[in-house]
Amino acid sequence: xxxxxxxxxxxxxxxxxxxxxxxxxxxxxxxxxxxxxxxxxxxxxxxxxxxxxxxxxxxxxxxxxxxxxxxxxxxxxxxxxxxxxxxxxxxxxxxxxxxxxxxxxxxxxxxxxxxxxxxxxx
Numbered sequence: 001x002x003x004x005x006x007x008x009x010x011x012x013x014x015x016x017x018x019x020x021x022x023x024x025x026x027x028x029x030x031x032x033x034x035x036x037x038x039x040x041x042x043x044x045x046x047x048x049x050x051x052x053x054x055x056x057x058x059x060x061x062x063x064x065x066x067x068x069x070x071x072x073x074x075x076x077x078x079x080x081x082x083x084x085x086x087x088x089x090x091x092x093x094x095x096x097x098x099x100x101x102x103x104x105x106x107x108x109x110x111x112x113x114x115x116x117x118x119x120x121x122x
Contacts, residue, residue: 072114078107 082104086096 068114072111075107075111075114079104079111082107
């Protein structure tokens with residue numbers, strides 16, 4: 001069974017003052033539709049090949065800051081809870097489980113990977 005979905009979006013009359021179609025990655029479909037409807041070159045390209053997607057949108061990590069914040073917060077919370085649990089267990093003269101050490105180490109590695117600067121292509 002084949003289903004067709006049609007999405008209709010109206011754009012406002014706001015034009016890009018720099019002359020670029022996509023100066024920065026767009027964060028929503030509304031901004032993309034504004035850019036396409038106001039730029040005659042993109043409108044022509046869209047009419048010539050309507051099945052090709054517009055690829056200058058950016059990834060969710062580039063456009064949505066909350067994803068990054070949630071992941072970093074969750075990893076930091078995991079590290080703090082593992083350290084707190086290990087200290088509490090040690091103060092009670094109990095053995096620290098290996099899963100606690102593994103969770104803390106994995107979260108620390110993930111956080112280091114997210115916060116490390118990306119290598120530049122200079």
